[in-house]
Amino acid sequence: MRRPRIRDVADRAGVSVSTVSVVLNEVQSARVAPETRDRVRKAAQELGYASNAIARSLRTQLSMTIGLVSDEIATTPFAGRMIQGAQDAAWRSGYLLLLVNTGGDESLERHAIEALRQRQVDGVIYATMYHRHVTVPEQLNGGWVVFLDAIPMGSDQPCVVPDERGGAFAAVTELTRHGHRRIGFITDELAVPAAVGRLNGYRRALYESGAQFDPNLVCATRSDTTGGHQAAARLLSLPEPPTALFCFNDRMAMGAYRAAAERNLRIPQDISIVGFDDQDLIAPELAPTLTTVALPHYAMGQWAARRLVNAIAEAKSPLADTAVREQIHTMPCPLVRRNSVGPPSR
Amino acid sequence: MRRPRIRDVADRAGVSVSTVSVVLNEVQSARVAPETRDRVRKAAQELGYASNAIARSLRTQLSMTIGLVSDEIATTPFAGRMIQGAQDAAWRSGYLLLLVNTGGDESLERHAIEALRQRQVDGVIYATMYHRHVTVPEQLNGGWVVFLDAIPMGSDQPCVVPDERGGAFAAVTELTRHGHRRIGFITDELAVPAAVGRLNGYRRALYESGAQFDPNLVCATRSDTTGGHQAAARLLSLPEPPTALFCFNDRMAMGAYRAAAERNLRIPQDISIVGFDDQDLIAPELAPTLTTVALPHYAMGQWAARRLVNAIAEAKSPLADTAVREQIHTMPCPLVRRNSVGPPSR
DNA sequence: TTTGGGCTGCCAAAGATTTTCGGCAAATTA
DNA sequence: TAATTTGCCGAAAATCTTTGGCAGCCCAAA
Numbered sequence: 012m013r014r015p016r017i018r019d020v021a022d023r024a025g026v027s028v029s030t031v032s033v034v035l036n037e038v039q040s041a042r043v044a045p046e047t048r049d050r051v052r053k054a055a056q057e058l059g060y061a062s063n064a065i066a067r068s069l070r071t072q073l074s075m076t077i078g079l080v081s082d083e084i085a086t087t088p089f090a091g092r093m094i095q096g097a098q099d100a101a102w103r104s105g106y107l108l109l110l111v112n113t114g115g116d117e118s119l120e121r122h123a124i125e126a127l128r129q130r131q132v133d134g135v136i137y138a139t140m141y142h143r144h145v146t147v148p149e150q151l152n153g154g155w156v157v158f159l160d161a162i163p164m165g166s167d168q169p170c171v172v173p174d175e176r177g178g179a180f181a182a183v184t185e186l187t188r189h190g191h192r193r194i195g196f197i198t199d200e201l202a203v204p205a206a207v208g209r210l211n212g213y214r215r216a217l218y219e220s221g222a223q224f225d226p227n228l229v230c231a232t233r234s235d236t237t238g239g240h241q242a243a244a245r246l247l248s249l250p251e252p253p254t255a256l257f258c259f260n261d262r263m264a265m266g267a268y269r270a271a272a273e274r275n276l277r278i279p280q281d282i283s284i285v286g287f288d289d290q291d292l293i294a295p296e297l298a299p300t301l302t303t304v305a306l307p308h309y310a311m312g313q314w315a316a317r318r319l320v321n322a323i324a325e326a327k328s329p330l331a332d333t334a335v336r337e338q339i340h341t342m343p344c345p346l347v348r349r350n351s352v353g354p355p356s357r
Numbered sequence: 358m359r360r361p362r363i364r365d366v367a368d369r370a371g372v373s374v375s376t377v378s379v380v381l382n383e384v385q386s387a388r389v390a391p392e393t394r395d396r397v398r399k400a401a402q403e404l405g406y407a408s409n410a411i412a413r414s415l416r417t418q419l420s421m422t423i424g425l426v427s428d429e430i431a432t433t434p435f436a437g438r439m440i441q442g443a444q445d446a447a448w449r450s451g452y453l454l455l456l457v458n459t460g461g462d463e464s465l466e467r468h469a470i471e472a473l474r475q476r477q478v479d480g481v482i483y484a485t486m487y488h489r490h491v492t493v494p495e496q497l498n499g500g501w502v503v504f505l506d507a508i509p510m511g512s513d514q515p516c517v518v519p520d521e522r523g524g525a526f527a528a529v530t531e532l533t534r535h536g537h538r539r540i541g542f543i544t545d546e547l548a549v550p551a552a553v554g555r556l557n558g559y560r561r562a563l564y565e566s567g568a569q570f571d572p573n574l575v576c577a578t579r580s581d582t583t584g585g586h587q588a589a590a591r592l593l594s595l596p597e598p599p600t601a602l603f604c605f606n607d608r609m610a611m612g613a614y615r616a617a618a619e620r621n622l623r624i625p626q627d628i629s630i631v632g633f634d635d636q637d638l639i640a641p642e643l644a645p646t647l648t649t650v651a652l653p654h655y656a657m658g659q660w661a662a663r664r665l666v667n668a669i670a671e672a673k674s675p676l677a678d679t680a681v682r683e684q685i686h687t688m689p690c691p692l693v694r695r696n697s698v699g700p701p702s703r
Numbered sequence: 704t705t706t707g708g709g710c711t712g713c714c715a716a717a718g719a720t721t722t723t724c725g726g727c728a729a730a731t732t733a
Numbered sequence: 734t735a736a737t738t739t740g741c742c743g744a745a746a747a748t749c750t751t752t753g754g755c756a757g758c759c760c761a762a763a
Contacts, residue, residue: 016719027743032721041722043741064475065414066719069748074411076455076476091437098458107472108456109422112444126453129410130422236642262642269644292638296582296611362749373713378751387752390711412749415718706763713756723746731738 015058024054068131077101077319078127079108081138082115089290089308090140093159096312097136104320124150134319137161142172142204155322159315162339171314171340175205178304178344179212182285185346186255187220190354191283195246195253197263199234206259213257228253239266247274254355255283261293264301279353289347299350307342314340361404370400414477423447423665424473425454427484428461435636435654436486439505442658443482450666470496480665483507488518488550501668505661508685517660517686521554524650524690528631529562531648531692532601536700537629538568541592541599543609545580552605559603574599585612593620600701601629607639610647625699635693645696653688660686
């Protein structure tokens with residue numbers, strides 16, 4: 012038994028096809044008698060009719076679909092939340108997400124975007140696994156795009172990234188509020204936006220608390236557990252060691268925990284530690300649980316989809332005055348207080 | 358400047374629309390002169406023509422799109438790999454994934470599946486966050502479905518799940534091979550398929566190695582770090598404690614590490630531990646790194662998409678004899694050897 | 704000269720829907 | 734009573750592509 016078409020509904024209700032369309036789409040301009048409406052709706056109900064979105068798209072020139080192209084987003088733990096946020100926001104506006112994963116392969120990316128354009132997506136979200144600068148793929152220039160966790164170079168297309176600086180500021184301020192003055196910063200050796208943003212936030216927070224910035228207290232290294240371990244070990248064996256450590260991410264914080272344990276330093280009595288990322292499997296699972304800064308992946312995904320949907324809507328209705336908006340939107344990174352911060356010892 | 362249509366290509370090449378279609382789709386049956394072919398291709402090239410997949414779908418009754426509906430798949434760390442696998446396999450056959458996330462909400466799920474059907478998806482992958490039994494949503498009965506990491510109840514639709522039993526067998530055999538006879542099993546308190554499968558594998562491996570199954574050595578509790586910690590503490594304080602622990606998942610293994618540390622037991626010299634799941638942020642990051650069993654999420658996703666694509670293809674070409682296949686496909690869970698297993702002490 | 708056949712390439716229909724325009728009857732106004 | 738408005742509905746066009754049938758054309762054979 013094939014799916015019912017609009018024609019079938021029309022026949023059953025004893026009206027024309029166009030009337031069914033008008034009723035089901037609740038078109039205001041064309042008025043049709045209430046009892047006719049009821050008849051049509053009843054017929055559709057009974058037949059289990061659902062309009063064919065393909066045919067509709069062809070006619071309306073709107074696919075109600077947005078493409079999500081990403082490098083390796085689906086494979087990283089929290090990045091899935093970006094998809095989730097985008098999907099939820101899109102869904103609320105009647106859009107669905109067409110997912111494409113390029114694994115960073117340039118030629119595959121071209122093909123993927125081409126495939127999305129062929130499918131007439133109304134817009135594209137271009138997402139990267141971690142906050143960074145990207146060159147805008149040629150073919151993306153025609154249509155609507157918003158960049159997610161990525162900053163397009165040489166382009167004024169909208170994008171959303173985490174407020175690294177603000178997050179770091181909050182983290183370090185949490186430490187200075189507890190009275191810490193010597194705060195180590197264990198950071199990534201790479202000059203990614205996250206590293207420079209967080210360094211700025213760190214310095215700013217020190218400055219505002221009146222603490223001195225000491226270059227010897229920042230240690231750049233590989234951004235994994237062992238990197239964090241080594242860096243923490245180095246900082247803690249300084250003649251005048253820091254009383255608190257701010258780590259570039261939770262993995263490094265995990266390494267710092269280990270270094271502290273090796274020195275029989277208790278957290279937070281002897282040393283305070285705060286991380287970044289709020290990773291599910293680390294921050295709440297460490298002993299003690301880790302105070303850290305959450306990356307707003309869900310919110311960023313949501314923002315991206317909303318922004319895209321708005322842009323599409325505005326383009327469709329020319330009378331809507333397009334709001335003036337900043338093109339680089341930064342999303343706040345909230346501090347998550349747990350149990351790894353206390354006042355300095357002594 | 359709007360996208361070129363097939364009509365534009367036809368005009369530029371000085372041929373009819375149908376000829377363009379035939380050339381671009383490389384239809385074997387209809388022959389057209391080589392120089393005409395070239396002319397058409399050149400025109401298409403120059404115009405940057407790409408066919409409109411919407412219109413094509415309408416005509417061919419094939420959307421080349423498969424829907425992926427999941428409960429909370431996108432938010433969990435490794436589950437993203439399922440999507441990735443499915444997407445890669447689909448892509449290879451020219452399909453794209455339409456993603457929908459229901460968050461477990463029944464009514465939302467109904468709407469989502471409806472939206473997918475409206476968009477004429479050629480098939481649906483129904484995925485769950487963790488291996489479990491599900492009731493098949495009503496509306497899924499018409500079309501092609503394959504279940505991913507889920508077993509449909511009262512249905513013979515194809516599904517793919519991890520081989521829990523085999524994975525546990527491999528894990529425990531790794532321990533018995535090292536000479537362990539008293540092996541604790543820290544498992545989930547819930548009777549999920551993973552728990553029963555892994556218990557069976559555990560018993561089987563003990564049996565094959567000639568070791569005794571001792572009910573006192575299996576401890577069911579909450580499947581998180583603290584659960585693992587408590588269970589390990591209990592087992593290790595037994596009068597005759599186990600020399601090795603097999604944990605239901607890596608989080609519990611992490612708790613077991615902590616319990617071992619509290620007793621000054623070194624891993625693997627004093628006690629061996631193996632986990633399950635091979636979670637990115639735990640297994641390779643613990644000290645020592647954790648021997649564990651990998652859940653084949655990527656492979657399962659791939660399998661699901663492939664199976665679906667095949668089913669669709671077979672349905673389209675009626676002469677292809679449909680292969681006889683098992684309906685519950687189990688995917689092997691490979692053992693990942695790291696540094697938490699050694700011979701028993703004493 | 705006609706017939707037949709092999710190549711090429713075109714015509715037109717179909718696929719499911721939305722939207723515009725026009726028609727018709729009833730109701731209201733002049 | 735005639736003219737105009739209003740309310741409701743149907744016909745047809747438009748969206749873009751694919752596909753099966755068919756029409757020319759040219760050459761060879763009868």
